[in-house]
Amino acid sequence: MAQVPSKEDVLKQYREDGITDATRRVIAQEGFAALTIERVAELANISKGTIYLYFKNKDDLIQATVTDTFRQIIARLSVAQPPELPFPERLRALIRLQLQQFETNQAFFRALMADRRYLPQADNQEDCTVQLHLQLLSIFADVIREGQAGGFVRPEVDPDEAAFFLFQLISGSSMRHLLGFSNRTLGESVEVLLTYLFSGISTRGV
Amino acid sequence: MAQVPSKEDVLKQYREDGITDATRRVIAQEGFAALTIERVAELANISKGTIYLYFKNKDDLIQATVTDTFRQIIARLSVAQPPELPFPERLRALIRLQLQQFETNQAFFRALMADRRYLPQADNQEDCTVQLHLQLLSIFADVIREGQAGGFVRPEVDPDEAAFFLFQLISGSSMRHLLGFSNRTLGESVEVLLTYLFSGISTRGV
């Protein structure tokens, strides 16, 4: 009988989403240091006590918010770019989208890195963040495969390796931003990344 | 008369170093969340009150520790690799050293990213972390120039661009570790990075 979600379950999920959403907003707008139960309750328009009806404690709330945020990012990137776009534009759009995810969730990634506690084990395949990573890599690899089919990418290039390489470049670019090393705009970063990538895989040579 | 550091100045500096060092150890061993004045005092073998004789408050202490740690990293990397090594080994050693810096200061970088407050402005050339970045890039660029002189690197490659590219790859690799996305060992990461880099710049082609 518990096969289909009951009305109560839906309501519970709705509440939980409201709370994790408020948590995300506090982190994004005021930073991880300012994340207090009181502030979350304010933004969610509920009282402090209510939060403890849905989450065991603050750590549990943070964990849930991390998982939830990663799910959102996965969802956003899984919505494939319009396939009618030619290869270079699709790749450009994809890189831009991924950089945007890092940028708009900047405070979130900061918080995530701040404490080992909230991080996944890389060997735990079940973990949501590890899944995100694998899923992202496969999205990138697919686009590169298309590039090969269209003659844009050299056939001897391994799409999985190239995707890995590209994601490493994107992560590096984001990390430099997070560390305050770079003041490039997002648009500039996309073009730089494309240049690097093409110098390695394009049929046009360096 | 204040030209040469007085005995008092030296003692003061010694004390400050002891405190920032203890701070670094707390962050590295117990994480940023566990960083309390009490714990720092314990590790430094002084009392809580003493810390306030040398630092205005906790934020001031953290700032000082960040600056100090970056100075140490700069110093470690400025000690050039033995120039008698052939180009590929020098490059390999340099990449390994940089990855090591990110790895051994892992908790520190986490903490640094956790809060915007402790981060530099990318446009502030005076800032210690920005200097680190520029200095690192020039070290990498110099080695690549050597590679060109020795015929290992194609002459049309811009050493500064290539250094930038390489550092981006290294940052990306480190970020994937920080996010728990990767369980590669340091040695493996070095080899992967070298492959990527050479596919772009080597005279040997892809």
Place this chain on the structure above:
DNA sequence: TTTGCCGCTGAACGTACGTTCAGTGAACTG
């Protein structure tokens, strides 16, 4: 209308931690 249920509230509690400051003793001075 009465009764019971239950999600929600927010005052209250306990604790942890940053910060202060009156006091201590060692070192120096005359």
Place this chain on the structure above:
DNA sequence: CAGTTCACTGAACGTACGTTCAGCGGCAAA
């Protein structure tokens, strides 16, 4: 040896925040 200085101490203070729980109000069943 008495007086003065001064770096240092750690108990004490105030506050901020996570967590709890006795009570409230609205809804539904009887």
